[in-house]
Amino acid sequence: MPRITYIEDMNKWRETFQFSHPVTVRFSETDMFGHLNNTVPFTYFELARIEYFKDLGFMKNWVDPTFESIPVVADLQCDYIKQVFYDDHLQIFVKAVSIGNSSVDLHYMAVKNEEEIVFTGRGTIVQISRHTGKSIPWNEDMKKLFKQTSGLTV
């Protein structure tokens, strides 16, 4: 497997996650090779990311159709490390690793049986206007919350 470009030191990297959300692999998420289909980790990333945003208190506004801004995904990637099977219990970790003016770079880690990393990922989220599609800066409270829950000091 090629080195994962967004992880310098896997052991240090895995220690800095604080938030996680559990998922159990559904039968309908396997494919005829008996593995978790490769498209499903992105569903798990979304699930964990939204739980993380809920935990930060951001989701309530974003799902309100009269609210100005929504989050959109700018890019997303996944590195598959071990095969995952039906009924595996995974913990999906998510953290903010760098915060831009209106964007945030999130990292993801899926851990099986509280030990084994089965896949990792990253991706940028941007806050945009529901109406114009233009980016909308985070306010100071949002930035502070991202930092607190991710062990970021800058």
Add this chain to the structure above:
Amino acid sequence: MPRITYIEDMNKWRETFQFSHPVTVRFSETDMFGHLNNTVPFTYFELARIEYFKDLGFMKNWVDPTFESIPVVADLQCDYIKQVFYDDHLQIFVKAVSIGNSSVDLHYMAVKNEEEIVFTGRGTIVQISRHTGKSIPWNEDMKKLFKQTSGLTV
């Protein structure tokens, strides 16, 4: 939008695709923001990739449960360039950009209305043994086919 790391020159890059497969965005693939959900492009990549492998004559063996090897995804990424909506007609292009011993790096491009690139992607596929999980080298015919259909000269 940050520069897409796997594309040097977008205009040159888009010219080198030969194979594509059409998809139309389904209603069930949108989410409550009215956009194509961010997990769906990976489904389209899989769809186009498998059509490409079928076109090369590789799928018949891989879906045969008695055949030794299967393809697995090592990594996958997507860059979202424009919002995509219900009923949009997309052409999903796929090409091999570098061929390893038992792996191949594929690039993807989604084009709307034969003109506008709405998202791009890439990812490595590895041929492994169904039983041991170990990588299995491509044979010479497979390598040749990858090269022919991708304009690779090496």
Add this chain to the structure above:
Amino acid sequence: MPRITYIEDMNKWRETFQFSHPVTVRFSETDMFGHLNNTVPFTYFELARIEYFKDLGFMKNWVDPTFESIPVVADLQCDYIKQVFYDDHLQIFVKAVSIGNSSVDLHYMAVKNEEEIVFTGRGTIVQISRHTGKSIPWNEDMKKLFKQTSGLTV
């Protein structure tokens, strides 16, 4: 297999469809038993139903967020007749069989290779207000269109 309650005479029933939409079974729609997962036919029903509504000219209003009414599904059922596999080419037929004040009963038929019925279905769609959730009657034009495209004479 038990008799399908909504079909009296299969041969007569299959002759009365006029509208259909093609689908090809995706790899990601199979499960580890190698069959089309049982949840997917409902996705195909939705796909065909929406194409049918588009064909009737109804969808343009329904996907407009400022339009008063939307269609909702009141019930849905599927009878699985033959196993369906990866890459099978299906034609999904849909027709209106009875039209209520604000509802319509639709029947579905999936045909493989232009001959073999692999699954059938039915379900009621109701037109409701996006805001109050109350049912909204079809106008006369809508009723007429349902009848014309389904060979209904009443």
Add this chain to the structure above:
Amino acid sequence: MPRITYIEDMNKWRETFQFSHPVTVRFSETDMFGHLNNTVPFTYFELARIEYFKDLGFMKNWVDPTFESIPVVADLQCDYIKQVFYDDHLQIFVKAVSIGNSSVDLHYMAVKNEEEIVFTGRGTIVQISRHTGKSIPWNEDMKKLFKQTSGLTV
């Protein structure tokens, strides 16, 4: 809403479930109308049904590729009673209501906030041979287990 054909008395019916499994509606399971997409309840039925089969001790054999029999779905239906939204917490109940030679009729009930029934369903599962596709009778232990966990006395 038309009467649900497989439920005679809703109050009596709901009391006879013993097994249930929790689900929380994912963002990716909503559609652009902001509701749970109508195809998703069937995914929840499968999820609850498989947990039920696991609880009975049946799944271990069925997911073993060398085991003779697998369960297949013969038919499936869902009645949508209340709209379901992103992040709703549901309990999906499942019970066996009649046991044939090689088939079982299962009923499903989705309850929100431990009180409100949001959708119901039913469907027949048949045990078949993985190789011939022919039905395989339940053994006596399996029949006994279905009866015990469903309050069936016959």
